[in-house]
Amino acid sequence: MQLTTLKGIGKKTAEKLATLGIEQVVDLLFHMPLRYQDKTKITPMIDMKYGDMALIEGTVIRSYLNNARRPMLICEISDGTQTIALKFFNHYYSQRAKMTPDSNIRAYGEMRFGKAMPEILHPEYEHFDEPLPLQDALTAIYPKSEGINQSTIQKAINQVLLLLQKGEIKVEEYLPDNILNKLKFPNLSDALHYVHKPPPDADTNALMAGTHKTQQRLVLEEVLAHLLALKKIKQKTQQLYAPELPIKESDRKTFTKMLPFELTHAQQRVVDEIFNDIKSNHPMQRLVQGDVGSGKTVVSALAILATFQQNHQSAMMAPTEILAEQHYKTLQSWFDEKDMVFLSGAITGKARKEALGRIKNGVKIIIGTHALFQKEVEFSALGLVIIDEQHRFGVHQRLALRNKGQFEALQPHMLIMTATPIPRTLAQTAYANLDISIIDELPPGRQEISTLVISNNKMQAIAERIKANCQQGAQAYWVCTLIEESEVLRSKAANDTFEELKEWFPDLRIGLVHGRLKSDEKHTIMYQFKDHQLDLLVATTVIEVGVDVPNASLMVIENAERLGLSQLHQLRGRVGRGNKKSHCVLMYQAPLGEVAKQRLEIMRETNDGFVIARHDLKIRGAGELLGSRQKGAVQFRLADFERDKALFKTAQKLASDLIIDHPKICQKIIDRWVISSDEISNV
Numbered sequence: 062m063q064l065t066t067l068k069g070i071g072k073k074t075a076e077k078l079a080t081l082g083i084e085q086v087v088d089l090l091f092h093m094p095l096r097y098q099d100k101t102k103i104t105p106m107i108d109m110k111y112g113d114m115a116l117i118e119g120t121v122i123r124s125y126l127n128n129a130r131r132p133m134l135i136c137e138i139s140d141g142t143q144t145i146a147l148k149f150f151n152h153y154y155s156q157r158a159k160m161t162p163d164s165n166i167r168a169y170g171e172m173r174f175g176k177a178m179p180e181i182l183h184p185e186y187e188h189f190d191e192p193l194p195l196q197d198a199l200t201a202i203y204p205k206s207e208g209i210n211q212s213t214i215q216k217a218i219n220q221v222l223l224l225l226q227k228g229e230i231k232v233e234e235y236l237p238d239n240i241l242n243k244l245k246f247p248n249l250s251d252a253l254h255y256v257h258k259p260p261p262d263a264d265t266n267a268l269m270a271g272t273h274k275t276q277q278r279l280v281l282e283e284v285l286a287h288l289l290a291l292k293k294i295k296q297k298t299q300q301l302y303a304p305e306l307p308i309k310e311s312d313r314k315t316f317t318k319m320l321p322f323e324l325t326h327a328q329q330r331v332v333d334e335i336f337n338d339i340k341s342n343h344p345m346q347r348l349v350q351g352d353v354g355s356g357k358t359v360v361s362a363l364a365i366l367a368t369f370q371q372n373h374q375s376a377m378m379a380p381t382e383i384l385a386e387q388h389y390k391t392l393q394s395w396f397d398e399k400d401m402v403f404l405s406g407a408i409t410g411k412a413r414k415e416a417l418g419r420i421k422n423g424v425k426i427i428i429g430t431h432a433l434f435q436k437e438v439e440f441s442a443l444g445l446v447i448i449d450e451q452h453r454f455g456v457h458q459r460l461a462l463r464n465k466g467q468f469e470a471l472q473p474h475m476l477i478m479t480a481t482p483i484p485r486t487l488a489q490t491a492y493a494n495l496d497i498s499i500i501d502e503l504p505p506g507r508q509e510i511s512t513l514v515i516s517n518n519k520m521q522a523i524a525e526r527i528k529a530n531c532q533q534g535a536q537a538y539w540v541c542t543l544i545e546e547s548e549v550l551r552s553k554a555a556n557d558t559f560e561e562l563k564e565w566f567p568d569l570r571i572g573l574v575h576g577r578l579k580s581d582e583k584h585t586i587m588y589q590f591k592d593h594q595l596d597l598l599v600a601t602t603v604i605e606v607g608v609d610v611p612n613a614s615l616m617v618i619e620n621a622e623r624l625g626l627s628q629l630h631q632l633r634g635r636v637g638r639g640n641k642k643s644h645c646v647l648m649y650q651a652p653l654g655e656v657a658k659q660r661l662e663i664m665r666e667t668n669d670g671f672v673i674a675r676h677d678l679k680i681r682g683a684g685e686l687l688g689s690r691q692k693g694a695v696q697f698r699l700a701d702f703e704r705d706k707a708l709f710k711t712a713q714k715l716a717s718d719l720i721i722d723h724p725k726i727c728q729k730i731i732d733r734w735v736i737s738s739d740e741i742s743n744v
C-alpha cells in the first residue's frame with residue numbers, strides 16, 4: 062500500500078520517508094520509537110522527582126519576565142500540592158498575556174531543581190477550561206528526521222496500527238514458533254502494537270531501557286535480518302571465482318627460516334587458515350584480528366609469498382603514508398626490490414607514471430595508500446588484496462579496491478587486518494560476511510607496558526626521566542594531541558613542543574614528524590628514528606597506526622584525556638614492541654571529566670586490547686567502535702550489543718539454520734529490516 066494513501070502524507074513527506082527506508086505503509090510499523098512519554102495520567106506535582114518527565118496540571122499563580130539580560134518568561138503554576146515554575150527562554154507577548162492568574166495549564170516536561178522552587182524548562186503546554194482528555198497509551202517518540210514532524214509520523218503510524226488491527230494490512234510472522242515459545246516472546250503483530258502504543262500500565266522502565274519482551278522480540282528479528290544480509294553476501298562471494306594460489310611447503314619453510322624469529326603458534330595457525338583459503342578457486346574474505354604488536358605484517362607477507370610464487374600480484378593498502386612506507390621497507394627485507402612498487406598520493410609526475418606503468422606490466426608486489434584504488438591504477442593480474450588497519454578506511458575505499466581487482470572474471474582474494482580487537486560475538490555479527498582469524502598471542506619476550514597517568518603540570522619531572530632514559534640508549538616518542546583542529550594547527554603545536562624540548566634537552570637528538578611534512582621528509586625522519594640516529598621523536602597522532610620501532614620504549618602522550626580508548630591503545634602500542642621494559646606516560650589537563658577519568662584508569666590498569674575494546678564498547682557503543690559512523694551496517698534501530706548480547710547469540714544460530722532451511726524467508730526478513738543491502742555489503 063502506498064504511503065500517500067495515509068491521511069497527512071503527501072508526496073513530499075513520502076519522499077522524505079523513503080530516505081529512511083520507509084516506502085510502503087507497512088514499513089512504518091518497523092520505524093521504531095526512540096523513547097516514550099507518559100501522557101496517560103496527571104502526576105501530582107509533589108510526587109515529581111528530579112529528572113522525572115511527567116504530565117502536570119495546575120492553575121497559574123503569576124507569570125512574569127525575570128530581569129536577566131535576556132529576560133526569561135516564568136509562569137508559576139500550582140496544583141495545591143506544590144508550585145512549579147515553567148520557564149521559557151524564547152517567548153512572545155501574546156503567550157505571556159494568556160498566562161493570566163487562575164487560568165488552567167497542562168504541561169509536560171522534565172523536572173529540575175530551581176532556586177526558589179522546582180522548575181521545568183520549556184515544557185510543552187496547553188491552556189484549558191474544560192477538562193482535557195488523557196492519552197490511552199504511552200506516546201511513542203520517533204527518531205528525528207529532517208523535514209518530517211514528530212506528529213506527522215505519530216499520526217501516520219497510528220493509522221497503520223488501525224489498519225493492522227482491522228486486518229487491512231498484514232505482517233507475516235517469520236520467527237519459528239519454537240523460538241517464540243522458548244523465549245516467551247509475543248507474536249509480531251502484538252509486539253508491534255505494544256511498542257508503538259504501550260498501554261498505560263506498561264512497564265515503562267523496561268520500555269525505556271529497551272528490555273521489554275515485545276522490544277526484545279523485535280531486536281531478535283532485526284539482528285537476524287542483519288546477519289542474514291551479510292551471510293547472503295558471503296554466499297554470493299563464495300560463488301565467485303578467484304585464482305588458485307597454493308604454496309609449496311618448501312617455499313614456506315625457506316621464507317620462515319629467513320626470519321630473525323620464529324612465528325608464534327597463533328601466527329602459524331592464521332597463516333594456515335589463509336593458505337587454506339587462497340588455494341581454493343573462490344575468493345578469500347578473511348579478517349585477521351590481532352592486538353597491536355601481535356605480528357600481523359609477517360603473516361600478510363606469507364600470503365604475498367604464495368601469490369608471488371603463483372605469478373599473481375599482491376596489493377597492500379595502508380591508511381597512512383608513514384605506515385605504507387614502513388611496510389615497503391619491511392617487505393624489502395624479504396622480497397626483491399625489483400618486484401616491488403610503492404604508490405601514494407605523494408608520488409607524482411614521472412615517478413608516478415613509472416609506478417603506474419610497472420603495476421600495469423605486472424610488478425608483483427604493490428604497496429601504498431588509498432592512492433591504490435584510484436581510477437588510473439590498472440593491475441595486470443591482481444590475486445591478493447591486503448588491507449591493513451581496516452578501521453581507518455571508509456567502506457567505499459575498501460570496496461573500490463576489491464572491485465578493481467577483477468580481471469578475467471576472477472576476483473582477488475581479500476585479507477583484511479585490524480588491530481581493533483572486538484569481542485567475538487560482535488565481530489561475528491558485524492563481519493558475518495567475513496571469515497575471522499585471531500592472532501591471540503604476542504611474540505615471546507614482550508613485557509607489559511607500564512602506564513602512568515600524570516597531570517600536565519608535572520611535565521618537568523617527566524622530562525627529566527626521558528632524558529635519563531635516552532642517555533642510557535632508550536628511544537622515546539612524544540605525542541602531541543590536538544583533535545578536531547586543522548592539520549595546520551596540529552603540526553604547529555607539535556612544532557612548538559619540538560622547539561621547547563630542544564631547549565630543554567640540548568644533548569638529545571630530537572626529530573619531528575607531522576602530517577604537513579612532505580613524504581620524503583617524513584620518511585627520512587622515521588628512518589633516522591628507526592636507525593637510532595634520533596633519541597626522541599616528537600609527533601602528532603600520524604604515528605598512531607602501525608609504526609614499528611622496537612627499540613623505542615618510552616612514550617609520552619600529551620592531553621591524553623582528549624583521545625578515545627582505542628586510539629590511546631593504538632598509540633601506546635608503538636612501544637613495548639621489543640624486549641625492553643616499556644613505559645607510557647599519559648598526561649592530562651586537570652580537571653578531568655568522569656568519562657575521561659574512567660578511560661585513563663582503564664589504560665593504566667590493562668594492556669589487553671580485548672579488555673580495552675570491551676570498555677570502549679560500553680562507553681561508545683558498537684557503531685563507533687567499528688568505525689562505521691558513516692551509513693553502515695551496524696546501525697541498529699533497536700538492538701544494542703551490550704544489552705542484547707544473549708540475543709545476538711540466539712540470532713546467530715537462527716541465521717545459520719534459516720539460511721539453509723528457508724532461503725525464501727531469509728530474503729523477506731532482510732527486506733523488512735535492512736534499509737539497503739548495498740550498505741551492508743560494504744562492511
Ligand code: ADP
Pocket residue numbers: 322323324325328351352353354355356357358359480504505607609611638
Ligand atoms: P602489528 O600486528 O601491530 O602489525 P607488526 O607486524 O608490526 O605488528 O609486528 C610487530 C613487531 O614484532 C615487529 O618488529 C615484528 O618484526 C615483530 N615480530 C612479529 N612476529 C614476531 C615473532 N613471532 N617473534 C618475534 N617478533 C615478532
Ligand code: MG
Pocket residue numbers: 357358449607
Ligand atoms: Mg601493523
